[in-house]
Amino acid sequence: MDRTRLAPLVGIVGCLLYAGLLVVPYLLVPASSGTGVGLYYNAGGINPIVGGFFALIAVVVFAAGRERRTDPGFAAGATLVLGLFMTGIALFWASTVPTGVVPGIGIEAPTYFSVHRWVLGGVGVLVSVAGGWWASRLGLL
Numbered sequence: 001m002d003r004t005r006l007a008p009l010v011g012i013v014g015c016l017l018y019a020g021l022l023v024v025p026y027l028l029v030p031a032s033s034g035t036g037v038g039l040y041y042n043a044g045g046i047n048p049i050v051g052g053f054f055a056l057i058a059v060v061v062f063a064a065g066r067e068r069r070t071d072p073g074f075a076a077g078a079t080l081v082l083g084l085f086m087t088g089i090a091l092f093w094a095s096t097v098p099t100g101v102v103p104g105i106g107i108e109a110p111t112y113f114s115v116h117r118w119v120l121g122g123v124g125v126l127v128s129v130a131g132g133w134w135a136s137r138l139g140l141l
Helices: 003-028 036-042 049-066 072-096 110-137
Strands: none
Touching: 003 036, 003 049, 003 072, 003 110, 049 072, 049 110, 072 110
């Protein structure tokens, strides 16, 4: 497979993984836990769902550039920036969530929630790297 087409594919997978990671807490936290996921996501400095919107936009941009429906150079640069925003949002949120929030939402998988925030930031890095890799393969970096 041509590496120029592989980089946006990795980016698309990263974006979908990012969005999927945002959905998982809704599946793990019981609905009867009161505020539950809302408390978890709103406890930090910024809600990471904002990064999820960027992830969904980045999927469209990656796909459009990969299929040459938009300029690949523009798409590579845009996805690099979107990935950086996703990473920044996730890491800022992860670093500002108080440690007492996770036990307070009444979950059965506290170990997962202790690393969920940081995994989300790591997946954001994957999207940034895919955008940069694509830009590099196109000769823009």
